[in-house]
Amino acid sequence: MSRVKLCDGCNKEYNVMYRVQYKAERLWHFLCKSCVVEVKPNNHHYRYGGTWKG
Secondary structure (H helix, E strand, C coil): CCEECCEEEECEECEEEEECCCCCCCCCEEEEEHHHHHHCCCCCCEEEEEECCC
């Protein structure tokens, strides 16, 4: 049985998430691959923190 998390970007459930910082406040967020692709380009606040797999 795999576990799921809600994506902080699109609020959908995924069993693979990416822990990233992408805003000035430097808080960690769990995002799906689609949301990471949206926030990563040309973002100097972007920082990868690992992959979570349910």
